[in-house]
Amino acid sequence: MSTSATRTLAPRLSAALAIFVVMAAVPPLALAVDDPFLMVIASRMLVFAIAALSLDLILGYGAMVSFGHAAYLGIGAYAVALGARWGVTDLLAQILLGMGMSAAFATVTGAISLRTRGVYFIMITLAFAQMAYFFFVAQSSLGGDDGVALQARSTLLGLPLEGDQTLYYTILGALVAIYAGLYRLTLSRFGRVLKGTRENALRMQAIGYRPFRYQLVAYVIAACLCSVAGVLLANLTEYVSPAYMSWHRSGELIVMLVFGGIGTLTGAVAGALVAVGLEELLAVFSEHWRLGFGLILVLVVLFSPDGLTGLMQRLGLRAPGLRNDGEGRGDD
Amino acid sequence: MTDLLQVRDLRKNFGALAVTDGVDMSVAEGELHAVIGPNGAGKTTLIAQLSGQLAPDSGQVIYAGQDITRADMAARVEAGLARSFQITALLPGMTVLENVALAVQARSGSSFRFWRDAGAEEITNAQARMALDEVGLADRAGALASALSHGEQRQLELAVALATKPRLLLLDEPLAGTGGAEAERLIALMQRLKKRLTLVLIEHDMDAVFQLADRISVLVYGRIVASGTPEAVRADPAVRAAYLGEEEGA
Numbered sequence: 001m002s003t004s005a006t007r008t009l010a011p012r013l014s015a016a017l018a019i020f021v022v023m024a025a026v027p028p029l030a031l032a033v034d035d036p037f038l039m040v041i042a043s044r045m046l047v048f049a050i051a052a053l054s055l056d057l058i059l060g061y062g063a064m065v066s067f068g069h070a071a072y073l074g075i076g077a078y079a080v081a082l083g084a085r086w087g088v089t090d091l092l093a094q095i096l097l098g099m100g101m102s103a104a105f106a107t108v109t110g111a112i113s114l115r116t117r118g119v120y121f122i123m124i125t126l127a128f129a130q131m132a133y134f135f136f137v138a139q140s141s142l143g144g145d146d147g148v149a150l151q152a153r154s155t156l157l158g159l160p161l162e163g164d165q166t167l168y169y170t171i172l173g174a175l176v177a178i179y180a181g182l183y184r185l186t187l188s189r190f191g192r193v194l195k196g197t198r199e200n201a202l203r204m205q206a207i208g209y210r211p212f213r214y215q216l217v218a219y220v221i222a223a224c225l226c227s228v229a230g231v232l233l234a235n236l237t238e239y240v241s242p243a244y245m246s247w248h249r250s251g252e253l254i255v256m257l258v259f260g261g262i263g264t265l266t267g268a269v270a271g272a273l274v275a276v277g278l279e280e281l282l283a284v285f286s287e288h289w290r291l292g293f294g295l296i297l298v299l300v301v302l303f304s305p306d307g308l309t310g311l312m313q314r315l316g317l318r319a320p321g322l323r324n325d326g327e328g329r330g331d332d
Numbered sequence: 333m334t335d336l337l338q339v340r341d342l343r344k345n346f347g348a349l350a351v352t353d354g355v356d357m358s359v360a361e362g363e364l365h366a367v368i369g370p371n372g373a374g375k376t377t378l379i380a381q382l383s384g385q386l387a388p389d390s391g392q393v394i395y396a397g398q399d400i401t402r403a404d405m406a407a408r409v410e411a412g413l414a415r416s417f418q419i420t421a422l423l424p425g426m427t428v429l430e431n432v433a434l435a436v437q438a439r440s441g442s443s444f445r446f447w448r449d450a451g452a453e454e455i456t457n458a459q460a461r462m463a464l465d466e467v468g469l470a471d472r473a474g475a476l477a478s479a480l481s482h483g484e485q486r487q488l489e490l491a492v493a494l495a496t497k498p499r500l501l502l503l504d505e506p507l508a509g510t511g512g513a514e515a516e517r518l519i520a521l522m523q524r525l526k527k528r529l530t531l532v533l534i535e536h537d538m539d540a541v542f543q544l545a546d547r548i549s550v551l552v553y554g555r556i557v558a559s560g561t562p563e564a565v566r567a568d569p570a571v572r573a574a575y576l577g578e579e580e581g582a
Contacts, residue, residue, distance in 0.1 A: 189437055189445040189453075192426075196434050199423035206383065206421070207496050208409035208438035217444070 012266040012309065013183070019269055020176055027165045039164050040236075041280050046171045047233045049272035050178055052256040053265060054225035059254070060263030061186055062218045063198035064114070067122045067250050068129025072102045072223045074245025076230020078136060081148055081240040091154040091161065091170070091231065098227035105132065106223030110216050126247055136242040147241020154235055161235060171232050175269070178225055182265055185221075194218050198263075259300055261307030270308045335394075336361040336500055336530050337382070337413075342391035344377060344554075351377045352388065353554035359500070364526040366533045366541045369551035370574075375534045376418055378551065379504050382532070383415040384408045395500065410439070412499030416489045418508055418534075424478035428469060428488055431477050432460035435495035463495040467521060483514035490521065500530045507537050519544065542566070550574070 023042060030038040051073055058064040079098030088094060109128040116124055137145050153161040161167045185191050196204045197211040204211050234240045243249070252275065260271020278296065282289030304311040337359040344352040351374040359365045369375055380386035382393060384405040393401045395413055403411075423431050430451075436459045437443060437450065450456070464470045467487040472480065480488060486506060493501055506522070507515050519540050525531060526544065535541050541548065542562045549559040550571050558568045565571055 184449075185446045187449045187451065188447055189443045189450045191446075192430065192434055192437070192450045193443045195426065196423050199425050200421055202385070203417075203421045203423060203492075204434070205385075205405040206409065206415055206417070207435040207492060208406050209443070210404070210406045214443070 011313070012264050015309075015312065016179060016266040016269060019266075019273065020172070020179075023172060023273075024169075027168055036164065039168055041276065043164070043168050043171055043236050045273045045276045046168075046175050047229050047236060048253075048256065048276055049269045050171075050175050050229035050232070051226050052253055052260070052268040052272040053175075053178055053182060054222045054229070055253050056257055056262060056265055056268035057182055057185070057194075057225070058215075058218055058222045059257060060265075060268070061191065061194050061198060062215055064215060064219060065122050065254070066113075066125040066219075066222075067247065067254070068109075068125035068127070068132075069222070069226055069253050070247070070249035071105070071129035071132040071245045072226035073230040073233060073249060074132065074136065074242060075102050075105060076227030076232075077234035077240045077244050078142065078230075079227065080150065080154060080231055080234035081142060083154075084150060084152075089152070089155045090158075091156045091235070094154055095228055095231050098231050099224040102223040102227040103220050106220045107216070110219035110223075114212055114215050114219065126250070129245060129247060129250055133242050133245050133247075136245070143241070145242065147239060147243065150234065150238045150240065153238060154231075167232075167235060171236070174228055174232060178228065179265060179269065182225075186265065190214065190217070255297060257307070258297065259307055261309030264309045267307050267309035274308065334361055335359065336396060337532070338392075338394040339382070340392040340394070342378070342381060342393065343389045344374075344381060344386065345389055350554050352381065352391075355391070355551070355554070355556055357549050357556055357559060359530060359532055360547075361530055362526075363546040364522070364531040364533060364544055366535060366545035366548045367551055368535065368538070368541055368548060372553075373551045374554040375551055376504055379415060379502050379532075379534060383413065383502055409496050409498075412497070413502070414493045414496040414498035414500075415502035416493045416504060416506060418504040420482075420485045420489055422477040422485060422488060422492070424476070426477060427473065428464065428475050428477055428480065429457065429460055429473040431488060432463050432491050432495045433457060435492050436460050436463075439497060460495060463491040466494060466524075467491040468517060483510050486510055486514070486518065490518070494525075498529060500532065501525070502532045502534075504534050505536060506533070507535055507540060515540070 023046060026042040027039055030036060055066065055069045058066055076098035079101060080094050083089065083094040083097050088097065113121055113124045113128065136142065142148050153167065155161065156170060161170060193204070193209060193214045197214060201211045230244065233244065256271040256275045257268055258271070259274050260269065261267030278293055279289065282292045300307060335358040339355055339357045342352050342355040343350065355378060367375055367378065377386065381388045384403055388401065392399055395411065400408055400411070433456050436456045440456060461470060461473065464473055467490050469484060469487045469491055472484060477485070477488060490506060506518055510518060515537070522531065522544055533544065545562055547560060548562055548565040549556050550565060552574045557574055558565055558571045
């Protein structure tokens, strides 16, 4: 036994596993009830779960509130459009292309943004994302404002990603792999330094760290992982447009984390599922669904500031037979 | 004994206020050098400049023969110059052991490792436990730092500083807010530490200072007005006027 950390980890890991198992059952279920739209919604959920996960690394673990994270969703999507144009149709190659472009953009903008703190960091990340947005709006060869429809989906190891099931399980596979990687990362030496910096950057300097390096590397990793979501989103919609990187989208990613609870990874996945699900559900009742969405968000913030994860934890701790070790945080 | 730390004409202004007004001092290897002075004398500002948290306007800080005036905190810690904080600065959401283990990790190999569980590093944990043992906090290793009592947090502050394996340790009011048995335990710890480390101690508790210090410098309005053995400082009329008399009269 290492520390109390291991004891609090298990529940969030099993919750994530349960989510993945349930999501894996969606395609056969959609087939059984003959509702293909169900799978489209579930695919969107998984794609945004990847994006929210990547944001959780910097926002939840690094206390870097980026309001421009959707830029990397867009860059990933444009990697598919550009790749297709250059004859690169393989999904893995396009992911590499998207990661490369994201890493370059994140290294430069992150190095500048990280010189600021608090609300200035929020604003400067927003500004850089808007620059990326208008850059692609100005690319008339890529459809400009309207975006561009893809001729076909990417291929994976030479096989086309035909059929919604194949794409669905590809997305789910990517999500599980990224979750596992980030889970390990948050427990690693690097993850500890990142969390320490979140807790008290001055203290970290006083024991010999230079927080900037770790924050920047985390920022670049998060950008690269979010671009994977962008590549998958382009394949899902078979369409690429600057709207993917609008600041509304960046805000939605933050909302997903608030729904699920920040700094737990599992909360990011749950939050993305709930947010996309609510969007679809409320839209059935009214075109003014955003009103209801906002109301629910207010309720979550007021009554469960730790989001769903906090809610689950409190319910779990109140249930008889489960011991509370008096440590409220679910992240470590 | 040679000087491990030399401060030459150090100056720092906040606006028109000279908080550090030409400080010269030297700390010999192996001594416990206390810096005392009334509130607002600029003691914590001095520590901040020695540790690299704050850049001086002018002057020099020489450590182990090297000019470190422009070195950042991380570089100074790496060279063996560590500090503790007056206002407890821990990692509240992490466990006691993790707080100390991070200090061990900083000086033992790269922290750009992304996969292996840091909590399972036996050597790191063992060294962290040793530091906790030293301050008497070993039985609280699994608790969150935020769950500790004030006295325990002061102990943890020291354990974290010790875990960086310092050669010179700057202690900023380690006894602040402690009393009775807690304070005695910390004083006993400093007694042990002064046998193997060089210590610069800022402290308001005069009993502790005169009990522990080999040399004392008195800082008043950003200037060192006297420096010497406890006996000499106690007898110095300037000190009595500027500081001790005032305290005793209060």
